[in-house]
Amino acid sequence: MSLLVTGSIGIDTVSSPYGHAESVLGGSAVYFSYTASYFAPVRLVGVVGDDFPDRYRKVMEERPIDLGGLEIRKGSQTFRWTGRFEGAMNEAETVEVDLNVLAERGPRVPNHFADSQFIFLANTHPTLQRELLSQVSSPRLVVCDTMNLWITTEKESLLETLRVVDGVIVNDGEARMLTGKMNLIEAGEDIIKLGPRFAMIKKGEHGAIMVTADHAVSVPAFPARIVHDPTGAGDSFAGGVLGHLAAEGKTDVATLRQALVRGTVMASFTIEDFSLRRLEKLTGDEIRERVDQYVRMLRFD
Amino acid sequence: MSLLVTGSIGIDTVSSPYGHAESVLGGSAVYFSYTASYFAPVRLVGVVGDDFPDRYRKVMEERPIDLGGLEIRKGSQTFRWTGRFEGAMNEAETVEVDLNVLAERGPRVPNHFADSQFIFLANTHPTLQRELLSQVSSPRLVVCDTMNLWITTEKESLLETLRVVDGVIVNDGEARMLTGKMNLIEAGEDIIKLGPRFAMIKKGEHGAIMVTADHAVSVPAFPARIVHDPTGAGDSFAGGVLGHLAAEGKTDVATLRQALVRGTVMASFTIEDFSLRRLEKLTGDEIRERVDQYVRMLRFD
Secondary structure, eight states: OOEEEEOOOEEEEEEETTEEEEEEEEOHHHHHHHHHTTTSOEEEEEEEETTSOHHHHHHHHTSSEEEEEEEEETTOOOEEEEEEOOTTOOSOEEEEEEOGGGGSOOOOOOGGGTTOOEEEEOSSOHHHHHHHHHTSSSOSEEEEOOOHHHHHHOHHHHHHHHHHOSEEEEEHHHHHHHHOOSSHHHHHHHHHHTSOSEEEEEOGGGOEEEEETTEEEEEOOOOOSOOSOOTTHHHHHHHHHHHHHHHHTOOSHHHHHHHHHHHHHHHHHHTTSSTTHHHHTOOHHHHHHHHHHHHHHTOOO | OOEEEEOOOEEEEEEETTEEEEEEEEOHHHHHHHHHTTTSOEEEEEEEETTSOHHHHHHHHTSSEEEEEEEEETTOOOEEEEEEOOTTOOSOEEEEEEOGGGGSOOOOOOGGGTTOOEEEEOSSOHHHHHHHHTTSSSOSEEEEOOOHHHHHHOHHHHHHHHHHOSEEEEEHHHHHHHHOOSSHHHHHHHHHHTSOSEEEEEOGGGOEEEEETTEEEEEOOOOOSOOSOOTTHHHHHHHHHHHHHHHHTOOSHHHHHHHHHHHHHHHHHHTTSSTTHHHHTOOHHHHHHHHHHHHHHTOOO
């Protein structure tokens, strides 16, 4: 089924103990579409400046990603982020951020995307998330992300967004900040009370938790030896999750559990190299093999 | 098969956001024996002062724990620890510690315990760990714990201990400090190179990792809503692990994996209440039920 993502498209500069990548392709919508596209075709909605390198557009065009919603805004500059990972590399330290075009008016969902059924609203201002959503006629499953900034400064608007989505994918810090609960199962339960049918809470190297009205599941990260750049891990997780749901056309708990596994596995590929480098050479067989390996690892009966 | 533990027996005072417990029974050997005793009879070796309350001895006697190796040393004071948990409660803050009798000469393994086959050397000076081990005639499986203090101050002695044990159960901070590797799979692999056949690395609320020569597995913690006092979680984990191995009389990877699940489940009970309160009313049925629930939670095929 059709899968639409709205979010950032950026140019990243990243340092980690394993190297440095200068002005590489990044952004939530990019990582999301790239990973989701291994499961289902993706429609991308986002905006960049006219400085956006054509070769980065080509990288996305190599996958079944419909760029019909990619606006290249004349006279504007693309979003840029510079970050650094240290130590256990569980959290990025932002060295510099230039919102550029992301500080201007949001993109539009093109008419031929209005019939999209599975929607991922990557992190942006919660009011813009609802605006974008209102441009989709009859979505079947809407999932959103958010960030600490909106939890602090736009709580009311965020709560309004949470009332109209079916699912939330956030990280542990955001879940705790949003609910005031330190225990992540309790935090997940509190998020459910705000509207969504499910909450997936990402814990970086520690895996993820999913809470629904009557089910709680905690999964480990794929035990990865190679972690060179965690940038985009969270959006790759979301891409694996939504990609699987859209491919299956189902949103029941059993399918959500399968999606949780796909999200975990896709994140484990992304972090193996800087930017999209690992994903660019990824094959469907490698994904299936790692999913099998992960499922076998967790089978104890 | 016979299971012996050497470690601390203490009187703890613990505060958490959920309450306060004054002068309650604690110590690594106590949490270990109590949880392991649900799987196999336990032989305890440890030393307390003559201030050790008789009612705490009785608590242990209610389980199949052989106190033949419990020395009550006249004129000495029992080990005391005061700690506090805050926020996500993943790590205890030590407020006060009085080693007391633990700073004197170590206990002895009584002759009738010398034929013990499964041995857990809870955290203590690595030289004392080897001394105690030398009093056991032909152990089949020896597992040790350690702590940051010995990694820093007694590295050579600790490395000698690691050369003579079959397995290690440590927490993530210790594994990283011991190996200098931030990635826990790599840390586990490095520990294996130091001698042990397996390394289990505990990550508190984030679960645990096991690494052997040809297998790496990461498991989540049991998704617990009730976490009132994490004291003893790590030793309860070890108790579940060694208890299961001793009960099965096997140490192959498949049995180690099953043991990893039992350790995880036993820790999840311990943290539900202060001191041994939850464990004191625990039933075998509750353990089996939670193991089943955990195994089902992780079954994705």
